[in-house]
Amino acid sequence: MMLLSRIGTAASLARPPSRTFYRSLSSLPQNPHIKVFSIEENPGSSILTLLDRDPPMRDLAIGTTTAIPPTPQSFSENPRFMPILNSVLAQNAHLCSDLRAQAKAFASPLVAGGSSSSSSGWVHLSDTRNPPDFGRIAWPEDILGSVEVDGQGDPIHSFQPSGTYRIVTNEGIIGLSHFLREKLVERLKEEEAKAKA
Known part of the structure; x- marks a missing residue:
């Protein structure tokens, strides 16, 4: 029984810890109706959307930005918006x-x-x-x-x-x-x- 317990513990230690990704949500200071979701795969970039859904649907987002507040230089428009x-x-x-x-x-x-x-x-x-x-x-x-x-x-x-x-x-x-x-x-x-x- 003790051996089984040790094997179980050793097996659980050998597994990499599960990673939980947190998406930070905020809104733009000058327009609180627009939500800002950070993009996990692209640090420093954010999705701007009018919807509360987490994770946001990129096809329905306003666009993405690399700066808050967004500027014409940092903003990429979603062509579907x-x-x-x-x-x-x-x-x-x-x-x-x-x-x-x-x-x-x-x-x-x-x-x-x-x-x-x-x-x-x-x-x-x-x-x-x-x-x-x-x-x-x-x-x-x-x-x-x-x-x-x-x-x-x-x-x-x-x-x-x-x-x-x-x-x-x-x-x-x-x-x-x-x-x-x-x-x-x-x-x-x-x-x-x-x-x-």
């Missing part, structure tokens, strides 16, 4: 209260140059990381896209991506209104569920 974001914006941008307020201001006679005749036009949906001054247009890298507005200032369901938007700029990382961020997270969770199925 922008098409998902643009799809969410196409479905929901016209419902965003921030954009609707901007559209109403666009249609007001004072903003329209004092003209009483209303005409349609386009308003830009801008990132919240670097909001433009009142009456000004955001920098091209901060414009998510544009939405057509009718003569009464009502957005028409017609989002057009800008093509110049950058997820990370020198001003920070993507910032969406509460409404649009919730819609994006809902969509990412739907994509996550599809991937699990």
Whole structure:
């Protein structure tokens, strides 16, 4: 019995200890909705995501970075993220209260140059990381896209991506209104569920 006990103990000592990997989770200081997961295989790199899943799904992440906070030089965009974001914006941008307020201001006679005749036009949906001054247009890298507005200032369901938007700029990382961020997270969770199925 003692021999068996010793053999069992010796065998357990001969086995390498099982390694437990811990993934550190935090959020970005300037955008607490974005989670930061360190990449175990690549020390010094992190995955940035809007989802809480641990481990994160890289296909649904915003991208990766080698610096916190991310900079344009340290950030690598997930090529699948922008098409998902643009799809969410196409479905929901016209419902965003921030954009609707901007559209109403666009249609007001004072903003329209004092003209009483209303005409349609386009308003830009801008990132919240670097909001433009009142009456000004955001920098091209901060414009998510544009939405057509009718003569009464009502957005028409017609989002057009800008093509110049950058997820990370020198001003920070993507910032969406509460409404649009919730819609994006809902969509990412739907994509996550599809991937699990």
